[in-house]
Amino acid sequence: MVEVTVAVRNELGLHARAAARLVRTANRFQSSVRLERIDGSLSADAKSILHVLMLAASGGTQLRAVAEGNDEAEAIAALSGLFETGFGELEL
Amino acid sequence: MISESTAKPAEQRWHGLSVSEGLVVGRVLRVHRGTRHVYPARIEVGDVAGEIERFRAARDQARTQLLAIKDRAAIVMGSDHAYIFDAHLLMLEDRKLSEEIENYITLKRANAEWAVKVLGDRLLSVYAEIKDEYLRERGSDIEDVIHRVLEALSGETPTYLNLNEDAVIVSEDLLPSAVAELDLAHARAIVTDAGGWTSHTAIIARGLGIPAMVGLEDLCQHARTGDEIVVDSYQGEVVLHPSRETIQRCHAEIEKRSSAHHPAQPRGSGIAVTSDGVQVRMRANVELPAEFAGVARFGALGIGLYRSEFLLSRPGVMLSEAKQYQAYSEVAALAGDAGAVIRLFDLGGDKGGDSVIDSERNPALGLRAIRFSLRNEAVLRTQVRAIMRAASKGRLDIVLPMVSDVSDVMRAKEMIAQERATLESAREELGPVRIGAMIEVPSAVLTAARIAKVVDFFELGTNDLVQYILAVDRSNDKVADWFRSLHPAVLDSISRTLQAARAANIPAIVCGEMASTPAYAVILVGLGATDLSMTPSTIPRVTRVLEGIDSRDAVSIAAECLQCATADEVESIVREQFQTRWPQLFPPKTLPAKRVGC
Numbered sequence: 001m002v003e004v005t006v007a008v009r010n011e012l013g014l015h016a017r018a019a020a021r022l023v024r025t026a027n028r029f030q031s032s033v034r035l036e037r038i039d040g041s042l043s044a045d046a047k048s049i050l051h052v053l054m055l056a057a058s059g060g061t062q063l064r065a066v067a068e069g070n071d072e073a074e075a076i077a078a079l080s081g082l083f084e085t086g087f088g089e090l091e092l
Numbered sequence: 093m094i095s096e097s098t099a100k101p102a103e104q105r106w107h108g109l110s111v112s113e114g115l116v117v118g119r120v121l122r123v124h125r126g127t128r129h130v131y132p133a134r135i136e137v138g139d140v141a142g143e144i145e146r147f148r149a150a151r152d153q154a155r156t157q158l159l160a161i162k163d164r165a166a167i168v169m170g171s172d173h174a175y176i177f178d179a180h181l182l183m184l185e186d187r188k189l190s191e192e193i194e195n196y197i198t199l200k201r202a203n204a205e206w207a208v209k210v211l212g213d214r215l216l217s218v219y220a221e222i223k224d225e226y227l228r229e230r231g232s233d234i235e236d237v238i239h240r241v242l243e244a245l246s247g248e249t250p251t252y253l254n255l256n257e258d259a260v261i262v263s264e265d266l267l268p269s270a271v272a273e274l275d276l277a278h279a280r281a282i283v284t285d286a287g288g289w290t291s292h293t294a295i296i297a298r299g300l301g302i303p304a305m306v307g308l309e310d311l312c313q314h315a316r317t318g319d320e321i322v323v324d325s326y327q328g329e330v331v332l333h334p335s336r337e338t339i340q341r342c343h344a345e346i347e348k349r350s351s352a353h354h355p356a357q358p359r360g361s362g363i364a365v366t367s368d369g370v371q372v373r374m375r376a377n378v379e380l381p382a383e384f385a386g387v388a389r390f391g392a393l394g395i396g397l398y399r400s401e402f403l404l405s406r407p408g409v410m411l412s413e414a415k416q417y418q419a420y421s422e423v424a425a426l427a428g429d430a431g432a433v434i435r436l437f438d439l440g441g442d443k444g445g446d447s448v449i450d451s452e453r454n455p456a457l458g459l460r461a462i463r464f465s466l467r468n469e470a471v472l473r474t475q476v477r478a479i480m481r482a483a484s485k486g487r488l489d490i491v492l493p494m495v496s497d498v499s500d501v502m503r504a505k506e507m508i509a510q511e512r513a514t515l516e517s518a519r520e521e522l523g524p525v526r527i528g529a530m531i532e533v534p535s536a537v538l539t540a541a542r543i544a545k546v547v548d549f550f551e552l553g554t555n556d557l558v559q560y561i562l563a564v565d566r567s568n569d570k571v572a573d574w575f576r577s578l579h580p581a582v583l584d585s586i587s588r589t590l591q592a593a594r595a596a597n598i599p600a601i602v603c604g605e606m607a608s609t610p611a612y613a614v615i616l617v618g619l620g621a622t623d624l625s626m627t628p629s630t631i632p633r634v635t636r637v638l639e640g641i642d643s644r645d646a647v648s649i650a651a652e653c654l655q656c657a658t659a660d661e662v663e664s665i666v667r668e669q670f671q672t673r674w675p676q677l678f679p680p681k682t683l684p685a686k687r688v689g690c
Contacts, residue, residue, distance in 0.1 A: 013224060016179035016233050023182050049182040050189055058224040081573060
């Protein structure tokens with residue numbers, strides 16, 4: 001199991017478009033991938049857009065990403081990359 | 093009843109939230125949200141499997157529709173907005189949701205409609221609790237998807253509306269896909285009963301630059317298609333059945349605003365002057381008729397890039413010369429004295445054109461742009477005839493997309509010359525047309541000095557340039573970390589191309605995303621660019637930044653960047669230098685973020 005803390009860096013948060021990118025990415029891996037609120041109050045399957053949207057993660061929110069499976073490291077790397085670049089929405 | 097045809101109904105006013113400014117007088121076009129009434133029915137055990145099948149068929153049909161809408165939205169609203177439909181597709185494809193619906197059908201022996209509605213409502217109720225306004229508004233996406241499945245279950249197909257010139261769209265709340273299905277190029281304004289600042293209606297109206305108001309409560313119950321209506325989002329007011337006096341007052345106000353706006357607007361010049369007096373031309377990139385208004389509104393110096401393939405939005409249908417002539421004449425009129433640069437069709441590759449082209453294994457490196465036009469001569473000849481004829485109405489230039497080297501240019505120029513000769517002998521009225529080359533592939537960068545000798549101007553397409561120089565497909569998430577506009581190899585390519593243009597004494601226009609982004613625009617100016625073309629709405633922002641800098645500072649920063657080995661190094665120089673020199677122009681968020689672990 002691999003676990004990492006990520007931050008939602010784009011201003012608009014995990015809205016539909018960003019969530020779509022996240023879910024498409026998560027689905028490329030065999031491992032199970034979950035996103036959780038830091039306080040543990042909500043946990044979402046990162047492969048389901050409805051779950052991800054339910055996290056209601058606005059800009060600035062911190063989340064825990066957890067992957068488990070044979071390609072767990074790659075999955076986490078890909079996901080944290082997306083968070084890092086604000087889903088391509090950081091105003092450059 | 094008799095009075096209905098003779099007396100005009102009395103004026104009625106509504107107040108709401110203005111989400112996009114403007115004042116228009118038009119006629120109502122009611123767009124129904126299509127709320128549908130769904131009733132529960134108990135089905136026989138033996139019918140459960142059939143009911144599940146019915147649900148799956150409806151879901152697949154909805155999926156096919158969404159794929160088509162997504163393509164259309166990419167053309168009409170730009171790929172940014174089309175992404176939203178990717179989210180819709182994912183919702184439809186969501187395995188858990190489908191499972192839950194199918195379980196509900198099985199366990200409750202419910203009809204498919206009822207199961208979809210119950211589970212949809214359950215999702216929506218969770219959404220309604222979300223505190224963040226922007227995210228809460230996304231509930232409308234779920235509603236949209238549910239509605240689409242219910243529609244498919246009912247066996248109905250959605251109707252597409254053609255708008256009149258003066259249509260004011262009035263709806264309870266526009267669902268995102270309805271917005272994509274409408275021909276918004278002709279919409280004058282959008283007003284809805286529900287919605288907030290960040291609703292789709294608001295975002296899209298601002299993008300199109302048309303007035304919009306939301307939160308009008310019960311306007312829909314009173315407005316009928318064809319009714320006269322005034323939308324004044326400066327005052328936050330909608331007037332239904334306006335009196336003659338009200339209409340006159342509005343026309344006077346519109347007149348006053350347009351005359352007060354244009355000549356007096358300091359931004360209207362289309363030229364940004366840096367603090368040390370360097371002039372930078374600010375032109376507009378345009379593809380949609382809906383964007384045309386922005387050219388004047390944002391004070392662009394004509395059109396630096398007209399993406400003509402938009403005209404071919406219907407797959408596989410080539411446009412007649414007459415239709416093209418008409419379209420280019422409009423573009424010429426719109427661009428005014430500064431003129432417009434028409435990029436010949438960039439077809440092939442991933443850009444659509446569909447049935448004309450067989451699929452290729454590697455479309456970005458395939459038969460696209462000028463290669464496609466050279467291979468399909470009739471396409472090129474028809475297009476240049478239309479452009480040369482339209483150029484008699486106003487200033488138009490041609491730019492050849494994706495040339496590899498001098499030979500592509502020479503072949504295209506030969507065909508253009510032949511067509512000109514034919515038209516001249518037929519005594520057609522023609523205008524002078526300059527011919528330029530898009531420099532966007534490495535071979536063109538490396539031979540730019542030679543290409544510069546055979547064309548009248550250069551145009552640097554930075555989007556494709558970054559993709560080809562770095563060999564990174566920008567639509568591929570897996571390699572997103574390698575797509576770096578500020579890579580030293582990209583900057584060097586831009587610098588060489590601009591130098592080649594200067595040496596040959598021809599102009600070079602830089603178009604593409606880089607010019608639209610203030611921090612990048614400064615680097616472009618530092619590399620010697622004095623002619624930029626961008627999305628019209630970004631012109632004021634980029635102008636403001638350029639007017640706040642000394643170009644000599646930009647030159648020295650750019651020179652330092654050219655010495656770097658990696659994009660990370662360039663970005664860190666940009667971050668440090670910009671924040672030190674121009675902290676008021678570049679708050680940290682506007683600068684490239686520091687990358688970790690790549």
